[in-house]
Amino acid sequence: MKIAELPVPEQAKEILVNMGITDLFPPQEDTIRAGVLENQNIVLASPTASGKTLIAELCSLKHVLEKNGKVIYLAPLRALASEKFEEFHKYTSLRKMDGRKVSVGISTGDFDTADNWLERYDIIVTTNEKADSLLRHRAKWMDNISLVIADEVHLLNDASRGPTLEIVLARLLQVNPDIQVLALSATIGNVDEIAGWLNAKFIVTDWRPVSLKEGVVLHDEIQYRDGDARKIEKKNSNPTVNLVLNTLKGGGQALVFASTRKNAVAAAKTIAVQTAEVLSKPLKRTLEHEAEKILATGERTQISETLAGLVRCGAAFHHAGLAGPHRKLIEDSFKEGKIKVLTSTPTLAFGVNLPARTVVIQDYRRFEPGYGNYPISVLEYKQMAGRAGRPKYDKVGESILIAKTRDEADYLMEGYILAKPERIWSRLAVEKIIRGHVLATVASDFAHSEQGIYEFFGKTFYAYQYDVKAIKSLIGKILNYLYEEKMIEVVGDNICATKFGKRVSELYIDPLSGVVIRDALENKPAALTEFSLLHLIAHTPDMGPVMRPYARECDPLALALEDHKNELFTEAPDQFADHFAYEEFLGEIKTALVMNSWIDEVTEERLIQMFNVQPGDLYRIIENAKWLLHATDELASLFGEKKVLPLTSELVERVGKGIKKELLPIVRLEGVGRIRGRIMFNAGYQSINDLKAASIEDLTNLPLVGPRLAKKIKEQVGGYVKKDMWERIDKEQEFKQRALFEF
Ligand SMILES: Nc1ncnc2c1ncn2[C@@H]1O[C@H](COP(=O)(O)OP(=O)(O)OP(=O)(O)O)[C@@H](O)[C@H]1O
Ligand SMILES: [Mg+2]
Structure with missing residues (x-):
């Protein structure tokens, strides 16, 4: 089917044709025939790189240009959200029926706001969490959404992201039963089940525009899925290096997946030694420029220096421990063909379009807390492999697993390459996860009775797979907890949220964090200091995984605990009665100390050394701290805690910037951060x-x-x-x- 034949406005088709997209890919054709442009709910499950986004684009334009509709695009990760936002941008020159131009917005940050400015946009790209928080604020414009696109919908299976996605879809369907749903999925074992849940037709294909040769390498021989085999030049004892060099020789770029951050960095270092020798002079000059950009972005740390050094050799690593701007620089530079080899943790496994002719999967096992080293799922393997051979960049792709023995090679061929992806299962029924959603259901007026709450949860994927009876007792238990903690109350026949409950829900914090903060505000420590508040937020479950202290850190942390004892809102657990809880508490002290040093203007480099953290962890702590301090500030204001308020508002700003109090007035200026602010201050400004x-x-x-x-x-x-x-x-x-x- 030709693009020109599609029933969408001419101006939209022109844009695609001008980009060289003239014919639909077969899965796209199937989806059009199934009625995606006529409001039919669809689950499209097709292989990586089969062009699922284009269907989302066409369907969105149909809504915006012809139906006066509004579109929300749900992406599971920020990096993917920004890639999709950029892709949609090409349509912003088109005009709608009212003569105005199509507008595309992105919103992924700050959870405590209704973002009414988003009302102006026709197509809104967000993460699942952001969409969830907007629904909690009952942002008015969300009632006008006519199309929801759920990208990477198979991540319903993901313990941390899946539950939010199913709640968001269930709520959007509740708010607007006529909404069209377009879900995009990898090939999975039970597409029919997702389609049944969403009242959708489903399309399953195994078509890929660029052939992807999947294989296993053992020593110097690659065995492919189709029975082919070939030897690669053995220049090095490390098969990853040989595969990478082989790709570079053929003019391609390579992406290497490693199981941990440490392995990703180590692989990049090993590879860089070899790649440096094969770079042309002009490329070396370009890379020098890229390395300079890395060093000029953010503070100089050993990590940015290592990264810059690798980039000079045409290699780089990518993981969640890198600062956001560095990650973006690396992604762009790899996309532009400057960096030739990228090593990555699975952060780049989903949805992104990269010019990787070869993907190397170094390790099929991953460390899972509580399980030890655990084999990854076939689904995840297929996602990683699928980053190779993207139509925009390459005519053919290759994905190689690494085996150490013949047995292992056979296992990888059977267990991954020839295997069918698993079924996926809802991960909703976990108390910690569902607690906030139960509160939000009441607080945001989605239901006001026990029956209503069960009905809402009856619309989730979990209920579709298991029956809502399976979580009734869990929901009952949570309602009791919320009632006892005064987050909900019974008014006549209705269950309503108290002011406290409503605020906690909007602040997008775990009700448990809300309780920790409220109790602390009621029982203030002998000395209320910055450290009190920094420890308080480190003590809430929303701070994320506690940084467990290393053995050698325990003694100094115990001393710090002693020093700050009368500043703490909570008492430390007894070290002999419950050693585990005590160590966890020391971990919280460590997090508080990291933040304390940060607002004392200790350099990033020094912080990384002092506390053995990585920049990415540091930013995670800072981001969470800003959010939790904001929540504390809001709750203090709700409870009329005037004594705490000046301190919390000041700390939100100081933690955001990493500065001492004296810099506050001048860092409020745009373009002035902690480093320049300090220079200016010391010079007398x-x-x-x-x-x-x-x-x-x-x-x-x-x-x-x-x-x-x-x-x-x-x-x-x-x-x-x-x-x-x-x-x-x-x-x-x-x-x-x-x-x-x-x-
Ligand atoms: N009909 C088409 N003709 C030519 N190129 C196309 C066509 N449709 C899509 N493409 C290109 O194919 C590439 C891959 O598309 P897309 O990112 O939508 O894949 P996907 O199916 O979402 O894969 P993944 O499962 O990895 O997310 C994009 O670069 C896109 O521009
Ligand atoms: Mg995609």
């Missing part, structure tokens, strides 16, 4: 008034302050600058940019 009085030259004389920033600061603080000075700065800036471009 300690307030807005000081900056008003400063000349542009004074400011540009400071380290790390260029003319553009100096101009930006002056624009923000006011103060007089002569016209010819502005002109000179603009000229200088233009000249610099041109020089960079010509280089």
